[in-house]
Amino acid sequence: MTTDLNAMIGRNTGASSTTPAAIVIVVILLMTMGVVHAQPGFTQTGIASYYGKKFHGKKTANGERFSMWGLTAAHKTIPFDSKVRVTNLDNGKSVVVRINDFGPHLKGRIIDLSRGAAAKIGMIETGTARVKVEVLSDDGKADHEKSKGNTAFFQVNVARAELSGWGVQVASFERFDNLLVHLDRLAQKGIDNAHVQMATVDGRRVHRLVVGGYETEAAAEWKRKSLAEQGIDGFVFRIP
Numbered sequence: 001m002t003t004d005l006n007a008m009i010g011r012n013t014g015a016s017s018t019t020p021a022a023i024v025i026v027v028i029l030l031m032t033m034g035v036v037h038a039q040p041g042f043t044q045t046g047i048a049s050y051y052g053k054k055f056h057g058k059k060t061a062n063g064e065r066f067s068m069w070g071l072t073a074a075h076k077t078i079p080f081d082s083k084v085r086v087t088n089l090d091n092g093k094s095v096v097v098r099i100n101d102f103g104p105h106l107k108g109r110i111i112d113l114s115r116g117a118a119a120k121i122g123m124i125e126t127g128t129a130r131v132k133v134e135v136l137s138d139d140g141k142a143d144h145e146k147s148k149g150n151t152a153f154f155q156v157n158v159a160r161a162e163l164s165g166w167g168v169q170v171a172s173f174e175r176f177d178n179l180l181v182h183l184d185r186l187a188q189k190g191i192d193n194a195h196v197q198m199a200t201v202d203g204r205r206v207h208r209l210v211v212g213g214y215e216t217e218a219a220a221e222w223k224r225k226s227l228a229e230q231g232i233d234g235f236v237f238r239i240p
Contacts, residue, residue, distance in 0.1 A: 041135065042078070044110055048086060048131040050123065052115035058231055061102035061185065067114065071095060074103030074112040075133075076178055083136040086111065088121040088129045095120035096136065102181055105171060105233065154180050163195060163239050166220035167212030168227060170194075170234035179207045186211075189230050213239050 052068040060066045062080040078084060078099045087094040097117045104112040111133055115124070123129040170186075173179045179196065186194050186209075197208040211227065211234070214220040220236045227234055 043135075044133040045089070046110035046131070046133075047108055047128050048088075048111045048113055048118075048123065048133075049104055049106065049109050049128045050113040050115055050118035055231060060100045061181075062100050064100055066101065067116075069116040070114050071097045071117045071120070072100045072114045073097040073117060074101035075099050075110075076102060076104075076175075078133075078135055084111075085134045085136055086113065086117065086121060087132045087134075088123060089132055090129060091122050093121040102185070107172070154184065161195060163210070163213040165213040165215050165239055166217050166236060167195075167210040167214065167239050168220055168224045168234040168236055169208055169210050170227065170232050171209040173207050173209070174204060176207065179209065182209060186232070189232070191227070191230075191232075210239075 051074075055066050056068040058066055060072075061074070066072070073084065073086065075084070080099055082099045083096055084099060085094055085096050095113075095117050097113060101112070104110070109128070111131065113121075113123075118124055121129065121131070171179075171182050173182070183194060183196075191211060193211060195210045195212070197210055199206050199208055211223060212220060214223065217236060217238075224234055224236050
């Protein structure tokens with residue numbers, strides 16, 4: 001599976017090719033940032049959320065159909081098909097889930113559970129819960145057999161662009177590999193006008209994923225609603 005990274009900064013539709021310097025920059029970034037995926041024995045503590053009816057029957061990031069009643073979950077670094085124990089630290093209830101999706105997309109969340117899994121640990125009413133995540137096993141496949149998870153290849157084209165008007169921000173990532181995976185998901189949905197803005201927030205480098213820009217706020221709002229129908233949340237903002 002490949003994707004076209006339309007920009008490290010953005011897309012320039014008039015660009016005819018990717019410069020060698022741009023390719024070198026991307027390769028150096030990938031080498032120096034390091035892609036570290038959670039393996040058996042990995043533990044993590046933080047806030048869990050859940051998703052259900054809105055996404056029931058839609059495709060997950062690994063290609064299967066999401067069932068809100070299944071015991072599955074979304075995580076940003078744990079490989080697909082890994083078994084994970086999630087324990088609600090407020091009531092001690094636990095559930096073992098299988099990772100089959102990429103997420104969560106809201107800041108401050110470490111894992112998104114299916115509704116069925118959330119019910120098992122008593123977090124339906126609260127919507128979120130403080131949990132401990134423990135990786136019990138990976139998917140058992142050698143790294144070279146994985147098309148997603150531990151190993152992935154992306155076709156990268158970089159061109160600088162000047163954006164103005166209005167845009168829809170759909171994600172923000174510190175990790176560059178998470179950015180690539182999300183860009184790939186957008187490309188699979190036919191969304192080809194995605195741009196990447198490199199920004200510094202509270203002294204940390206972040207990569208904002210923006211669809212746009214549009215001449216009017218109304219046009220950007222129409223696009224936001226269209227993206228929401230495809231399961232992609234975002235917000236409209238004025239591009240400075």
